[in-house]
Amino acid sequence: MSKPVIAITGPTKGAVGPxxxxxxxxxxxGGEPLQLKPGDETKHFGxxxxxxxxxxxxxxxxxxxxxEVKPKYDAARDTLETAIIDDALARELPLLGICRGAQLLNVRCGGNLFQDLKSRRKLTSNRRTLLPLKTLCLEPDSHLARLLGVERGKINSLHNQAIDQVGKGLVISARDLDNITQAIEAPGRRFVMGVQWHPEFLLFMHRQRRxxxxxxxxxxxxG
Known part of the structure; x- marks a missing residue:
């Protein structure tokens, strides 16, 4: 069969590496990447x-x-990714949200976010790192745990916000040592998952490539 097309969202400028x-x-x-940027939500792509x-x-x-924190938002990107997430959920397409993507997935399902994590960290560092230095604690019966094949793993951390209340149809599938949500998923769907870390920077780890x-x-x- 032909290669499945995978839409990859991002800002108008920057974020080239990720x-x-x-x-x-x-x-x-075996997929065919399709890069989408703000403005493309009004177009029709397969x-x-x-x-x-x-x-x-x-x-x-x-x-x-x-x-609650000094604003650093991207309204145009919010518009794009809101439309893409809503479309994917409506059409029951596989979806992977990474960091901000996981947070917006949660918001689109009716959840909300912690805007600043500094006061919530007791056992983990506020230091951002591309290296897998933080501990991931997986829910043993989750899709993510079955996919990664471990109960604990190592991840990187580049975020200052995180999921608070989980949206409708989603469950928490992993946390860190401070009990901060690190992954969510949608039971019953083909593949809908959000991860707070950046697996694209950990492609040297076979579990992250999964x-x-x-x-x-x-x-x-x-179909």
Whole structure:
């Protein structure tokens, strides 16, 4: 069969490295990457799966909250990725949200976010790192745990916000040592998952590559 097309969202400018790495992982597992940027939500593309990448904080107006930190938002990107996530959920397409992507997935399902994690960290560092230095604690009966094949793993950390209340139809599938949500998923769907870390920077770890393999595999099943 033809290669499944995987939409990869991102900002108008920047984030070239992460999107390139996601595209490489998609290609490696037999998918065809399609890079989408703000403005493309008004166009019609044929894709069978979606990766919503990381980036700026999500405007709290989207979950009916007041800003608690100095704003650094991207309204145009919020508009794009809101449309893409809603479309993927409506059409039951496989979806992987990375960092900001996981947060926006949660918001679109009715959840909200912690806007600043500093005061909530007791056992983990606020230091951002591309290296897998933080501990991931997986829910043993989750899709993510079955996919990674471990109860604990190592991840990187580049975020200052995280999921608070979980949206409708989603469950928590992993936390860190401070009990901060690190992954969510949608039971009963083909593949809908959000991870707070950046697996595209950990492609040297075979377990992290499984996220992209599972996404592309699920996209092949889309009619």
């Amino acid at each position: 999107r390139f790495l996601v595209a490489q992982a998609v290609r490696y597992y 894709y069978q799966g979606v990766v919503v990448t990381g980036g700026h904080d999500i405007d709290p107006v989207l979950y009916a909250a007041e800003p 996220l992209f393999k599972a996404l592309v595999t699920a996209a092949r099943e889309v």
